[in-house]
Amino acid sequence: MNAVTSPLAPGASRIEGTPMVEMRDICISFGGIRAVDDVSVDLYPGEVVGLLGHNGAGKSTLIKILAGAYKPDAGEIRIKGEKADIANPRDAKRYGIETIYQTLALADNVDAAANLFLGRELMTPWGTLDDVAMEAATREVMGRLNPNFRKFKEPVRGLSGGQRQSVAIARAIHFNAKILIMDEPTAALGPQETAQVAELIKQLKAEGIAIFLISHDIHDVFDLADRVSVMKNGKLVGTARTSDVTKDEVLGMIILGKSPPGALAGPGAATD
Amino acid sequence: MTDTTTTSTPIPAAPPPGSPAAKPGSRPGSSPASAPTSFIGALEIDVRFLGMLGALAVIWVVFDILAGGTFLTARNLWNLSVQSSSIAVMSTGMVLVIVMRHIDLSVGSILGVTGMIMAVFQVSTLMPTFGFNHPAVIILTLAAGISAGAAIGALHGFVIAYLGVPAFIVTLGGLLVWRGAAWAVAEGKTIPLVDDNFKLLGGGANGSVGEMWSWVIAIIACLAIAAAAVQARRQRQRFHFPQKPVWAEFVIVTAGCLAVIAATLVVNAYTLPPVLARRYAEAAGLTVPPEGIAISFGFAIPVLVALAVGIVMTFVTNRTRFGRYVFAIGGNPEAADLAGINTRRVTLAVFALMGALAAIGAAISTARLNSATNAQGTLDELYVIAAAVIGGTSLAGGSGTIAGAMLGALVMQSLQSGMVLMRVDTPYQNIVVGIVLVFAVWIDTVYRKRIK
Numbered sequence: 001m002n003a004v005t006s007p008l009a010p011g012a013s014r015i016e017g018t019p020m021v022e023m024r025d026i027c028i029s030f031g032g033i034r035a036v037d038d039v040s041v042d043l044y045p046g047e048v049v050g051l052l053g054h055n056g057a058g059k060s061t062l063i064k065i066l067a068g069a070y071k072p073d074a075g076e077i078r079i080k081g082e083k084a085d086i087a088n089p090r091d092a093k094r095y096g097i098e099t100i101y102q103t104l105a106l107a108d109n110v111d112a113a114a115n116l117f118l119g120r121e122l123m124t125p126w127g128t129l130d131d132v133a134m135e136a137a138t139r140e141v142m143g144r145l146n147p148n149f150r151k152f153k154e155p156v157r158g159l160s161g162g163q164r165q166s167v168a169i170a171r172a173i174h175f176n177a178k179i180l181i182m183d184e185p186t187a188a189l190g191p192q193e194t195a196q197v198a199e200l201i202k203q204l205k206a207e208g209i210a211i212f213l214i215s216h217d218i219h220d221v222f223d224l225a226d227r228v229s230v231m232k233n234g235k236l237v238g239t240a241r242t243s244d245v246t247k248d249e250v251l252g253m254i255i256l257g258k259s260p261p262g263a264l265a266g267p268g269a270a271t272d
Numbered sequence: 273m274t275d276t277t278t279t280s281t282p283i284p285a286a287p288p289p290g291s292p293a294a295k296p297g298s299r300p301g302s303s304p305a306s307a308p309t310s311f312i313g314a315l316e317i318d319v320r321f322l323g324m325l326g327a328l329a330v331i332w333v334v335f336d337i338l339a340g341g342t343f344l345t346a347r348n349l350w351n352l353s354v355q356s357s358s359i360a361v362m363s364t365g366m367v368l369v370i371v372m373r374h375i376d377l378s379v380g381s382i383l384g385v386t387g388m389i390m391a392v393f394q395v396s397t398l399m400p401t402f403g404f405n406h407p408a409v410i411i412l413t414l415a416a417g418i419s420a421g422a423a424i425g426a427l428h429g430f431v432i433a434y435l436g437v438p439a440f441i442v443t444l445g446g447l448l449v450w451r452g453a454a455w456a457v458a459e460g461k462t463i464p465l466v467d468d469n470f471k472l473l474g475g476g477a478n479g480s481v482g483e484m485w486s487w488v489i490a491i492i493a494c495l496a497i498a499a500a501a502v503q504a505r506r507q508r509q510r511f512h513f514p515q516k517p518v519w520a521e522f523v524i525v526t527a528g529c530l531a532v533i534a535a536t537l538v539v540n541a542y543t544l545p546p547v548l549a550r551r552y553a554e555a556a557g558l559t560v561p562p563e564g565i566a567i568s569f570g571f572a573i574p575v576l577v578a579l580a581v582g583i584v585m586t587f588v589t590n591r592t593r594f595g596r597y598v599f600a601i602g603g604n605p606e607a608a609d610l611a612g613i614n615t616r617r618v619t620l621a622v623f624a625l626m627g628a629l630a631a632i633g634a635a636i637s638t639a640r641l642n643s644a645t646n647a648q649g650t651l652d653e654l655y656v657i658a659a660a661v662i663g664g665t666s667l668a669g670g671s672g673t674i675a676g677a678m679l680g681a682l683v684m685q686s687l688q689s690g691m692v693l694m695r696v697d698t699p700y701q702n703i704v705v706g707i708v709l710v711f712a713v714w715i716d717t718v719y720r721k722r723i724k
Binding site: 128 | 507508510511513590591592593596599600601602603604606607608609610611612613670671
């Protein structure tokens with residue numbers, strides 16, 4: 001099926017059914033500045049949507065609203081078609097939303113297991129931390145993600161950039177994630193590690209996990225994403241299937257805010 | 273919630289982002305835990321803690337030489353242990369406060385006001401109600417003091433966590449407010465304690481457990497050390513984790529037990545003066561042989577209280593969710609927030625705990641002085657902070673140990689006590705303590721930079 005014969009509107013997902021996530025007309029302001037202004041995006045099961053835009057375009061802020069870190073001033077979030085009330089990160093996790101933050105959000109002074117289970121510790125029947133069980137689970141998940149990882153007893157500050165990244169990824173995928181948010185997941189990685197993360201994204205996608213992939217670099221995202229949504233100055237420029245647009249057109253969306261014919265224009269599209 | 277965690281999302285087997293193989297620049301030292309390289313490494317003990325023990329040993333020996341052999345005597349060491357108790361108790365709470373990147377400047381004043389509250393409550397209400405030396409008096413005195421301390425701490429914590437005022441300012445205000453309140457409780461009067469049971473908390477000949485009980489405690493402590501080692505080993509066996517070598521376990525358990533036995537021998541070597549011993553023995557209905565009788569002090573009750581607080585606080589820090597959150601928040605407050613931890617509530621709880629510990633410190637120090645005064649605990653906040661920092665707590669937050677802080681309290685007290693024995697005047701004592709504090713933190717900074 002190619003773009004011309006597609007019965008769907010431009011920018012709509014090819015996958016039928018209810019979206020996994022719908023963010024509708026989201027607005028949030030910080031000190032009079034509209035960081036996110038009337039933005040609507042959606043995401044289907046097994047789909048990767050790239051969220052693109054310059055630094056400061058509002059991508060991370062939008063995604064932090066979904067992750068429960070910020071509360072939007074207006075708009076609504078629907079998960080599997082039902083209105084979701086996400087007031088804090090715990091609520092988001094209850095909906096199966098896991099986030100890998102750009103900063104990784106690791107507590108540097110505790111070990112990998114403590115970070116993996118932070119906020120959801122395994123407890124013994126006595127109500128104490130079951131460190132051994134947590135270490136066992138961490139060894140298992142890290143064994144698959146990063147088989148050479150040995151520093152289970154060390155604070156994560158002693159880990160390399162790639163190892164820290166794998167701890168953050170392990171934390172996101174260990175808890176039955178349905179929706180995965182990856183904010184610049186390869187920003188701190190070398191080419192080889194970046195390729196490994198890309199491989200991981202493909203496998204998670206094949207398992208039906210819906211993924212928001214945030215980046216300011218189109219090349220990171222274009223090949224992995226089914227669709228891209230582009231933001232500029234807090235507004236949505238437009239959403240397009242990656243098969244319907246060229247990289248240059250997406251670049252035009254990012255830089256000029258111009259929505260090409262193959263995309264569904266948003267409120268932030270430049271009118272010329 | 274914890275059940276669901278085991279049914280994890282199937283994870284693709286292949287991609288190892290950042291595996292050492294993929295990253296040639298990755299650090300050395302990632303050798304498997306099953307093949308430890310050095311002696312110390314195999315023992316898995318905190319090098320910094322060992323360093324502090326070494327420093328303490330040096331201080332003791334140097335003072336003993338300078339003070340003409342009066343420092344390393346059973347009597348002085350016993351006194352040292354009692355004098356350190358109150359600060360040691362409070363330093364355990366200060367560790368958590370500092371780990372969370374806060375500070376509490378009000379502990380000395382909280383000690384003052386809670387000591388005053390306990391004394392007044394005991395003298396004016398409990399004693400008339402229950403009568404002389406009724407067991408309810410000590411229980412209710414402590415309950416009142418600890419609740420008051422916890423409430424004051426919780427109030428500080430509330431203002432810090434929910435109103436967003438920096439801890440430095442809130443507790444600086446608290447320092448003035450509660451010192452003033454300590455005066456206001458009894459309008460500056462000194463309140464003598466009346467309950468003999470409560471006075472036991474201060475130590476002294478009566479407030480010690482004696483030779484036999486000291487040995488009982490020592491044996492229990494040794495058994496507990498061994499049991500803890502066995503338990504930890506069993507736990508790791510359950511999951512087939514790499515184990516410490518057996519000889520390392522033996523070294524640690526043996527060292528722990530020897531320390532306990534040495535401490536017991538010291539406190540038991542401190543005996544009552546002959547006249548008092550005779551009187552004591554006669555009162556107890558013992559026949560006193562003509563050559564006199566040796567009655568050992570044994571462990572002082574305030575020391576046992578401090579050790580119990582230390583054990584409980586270590587447990588809270590290492591084995592509970594609360595402790596884990598305190599450290600995670602100290603390491604990265606934003607990450608803790610994003611992980612769904614209620615950081616405000618934890619902050620409030622830490623300050624409430626600090627207040628409660630200040631009240632326990634107050635019970636010990638008022639009992640030791642047999643009275644409560646409104647000046648009690650003045651400058652204690654500085655000694656408590658110094659103890660925690662000398663004990664390896666980083667003011668940048670995120671790291672510190674309870675045992676280290678208690679050892680830090682002992683170091684501080686050793687310095688003061690040693691200088692008293694050397695007949696150094698108080699102003700010079702302060703100069704030395706101040707310099708040592710800065711020096712100790714500098715050494716620690718150098719050490720931290722080196723291991724980074």
